Structure formats: structure tokens, C-alpha cells
Amino acid sequence: MKLKSLEISGFKSFADKTKIEFMPGMTGIVGPNGSGKSNIIEAIRWVMGEQSAKGLRGDKMQDVIFGGTSKRSPLNRAEVSIVFDNSDHYLKTDWSEIRLTRRLYRSGESNYQINGQDVRLRDILELFMDSGLGRESFSIISQGRVEAIFNSKPEDRRAIIEEVAGVFKYKTNKERAERELRQTQDNLDRVQDIMAEIG
Numbered sequence: 001m002k003l004k005s006l007e008i009s010g011f012k013s014f015a016d017k018t019k020i021e022f023m024p025g026m027t028g029i030v031g032p033n034g035s036g037k038s039n040i041i042e043a044i045r046w047v048m049g050e051q052s053a054k055g056l057r058g059d060k061m062q063d064v065i066f067g068g069t070s071k072r073s074p075l076n077r078a079e080v081s082i083v084f085d086n087s088d089h090y091l092k093t094d095w096s097e098i099r100l101t102r103r104l105y106r107s108g109e110s111n112y113q114i115n116g117q118d119v120r121l122r123d124i125l126e127l128f129m130d131s132g133l134g135r136e137s138f139s140i141i142s143q144g145r146v147e148a149i150f151n152s153k154p155e156d157r158r159a160i161i162e163e164v165a166g167v168f169k170y171k172t173n174k175e176r177a178e179r180e181l182r183q184t185q186d187n188l189d190r191v192q193d194i195m196a197e198i199g
């Protein structure tokens with residue numbers, strides 16, 4: 001799967017529609033301080049379902065909508081679309097190209113689309129679940145996070161590496177299965193006690 005393009009409009013400092021096409025290989029985004037580099041990364045996290053306004057350096061979600069400058073009035077809508085080439089079907093769907101769109105209005109109204117069809121946030125989260133690409137994943141590491149990773153305790157760092165490697169979900173599944181097994185064993189013990197009593 002490859003990231004193909006990103007379209008940003010009315011999101012943070014991107015008042016006008018801006019399209020970024022990602023070419024094969026590595027893409028670097030350069031620019032002076034405050035020119036909007038982090039806003040591009042935040043647009044990616046936002047369109048993939050980020051729900052925390054604080055995680056996007058705001059107080060409320062509407063803060064992502066272009067708030068105006070001395071030369072330009074604020075806008076009423078933020079819209080971001082991201083396009084993935086999924087011809088290798090890395091994401092478990094028949095689509096070979098996936099276009100996600102998220103919109104938010106100042107009124108608070110919002111919507112999500114996958115390939116032009118209205119969907120729920122849950123559908124977006126499910127699409128990326130276990131892909132290593134979700135909104136909480138370590139495929140996007142913000143500036144402050146790099147320091148946090150280096151300064152974390154070895155066991156926390158191990159948990160991060162396990163999550164990146166995709167081991168984390170198996171550990172979670174294993175813990176759940178073990179819990180269920182323990183409960184089932186308790187139930188069996190109770191049934192055997194009752195059978196012993198009545199037998």
C-alpha cells in the first residue's frame with residue numbers, strides 16, 4: 001500500500017485547496033518555522049479519525065478550521081482527503097484505491113467518506129485496524145514523541161516496538177483468551193461441585 005496524495009482545504013493554515021502528491025521513494029517537507037509542516041501531518045492524522053483536539057494542538061475540534069489571518073477571513077469548513085494505492089490489498093478490502101475524506105463545519109456538523117460514500121468513524125477505524133496505520137499508531141511520530149520514546153523506560157520502549165511490529169494485538173488477544181479460559185475453568189469447577197452435591 002502506498003500513500004498517493006493528500007488534499008487539504010480550510011484546515012489550519014491551509015485556507016486554499018492544496019494538493020500534495022507523494023512520489024515513489026522518500027518525501028521530505030521543508031519550510032521555515034511556522035509555515036505549516038506539522039499541520040500537514042496533523043491533516044493526515046485528522047482524516048484518519050483523530051478525535052483529540054489537544055492531540056492536534058487545539059482546545060476544541062473546530063480549532064482545526066482555518067481561523068483567518070489579518071488579510072483573510074476565517075472559513076466555515078475544513079476538509080481533508082487522503083488517497084492510498086491499495087492495489088496490493090494490504091488493507092483488507094476489494095478496493096485497489098482508497099480515498100478517505102473528512103469534513104467539519106463550524107456548527108459542529110461533520111462527516112466521513114470512503115470512496116465518496118458516507119461512512120461512520122467506526123468504518124474508518126475498522127479499515128485501518130491491525131494495519132499499523134491507525135490514528136494512534138507509531139507510523140506517525142510527532143516531534144515531542146521522539147524525545148518521549150528515547151526517554152522512556154526499557155519496558156515501555158519494548159511495548160512501542162511490539163506495537164510497531166504488530167505483536168501487541170496478539171498479546172492482547174492472548175490475554176483475553178487466557179481470561180476467558182480462567183472464567184470457563186471457574187464455571188466448570190462450580191458445575192462439578194453442584195454435580196458432586198446432587199450426585
Ligand code: ATP
Pocket residue numbers: 011012013014031032033034035036037038039040063064065066067068
Ligand atoms: P515548526 O518548524 O516551528 O515546527 P511548522 O512548519 O511545523 O513549524 P505548523 O506548526 O504546522 O508549522 O504551523 C503553524 C502555523 O499554523 C501557525 O502560523 C499558526 O498560526 C497556523 N495555524 C494553526 N491553526 C490554524 C488555524 N485554525 N487557522 C489558521 N492558521 C492556523
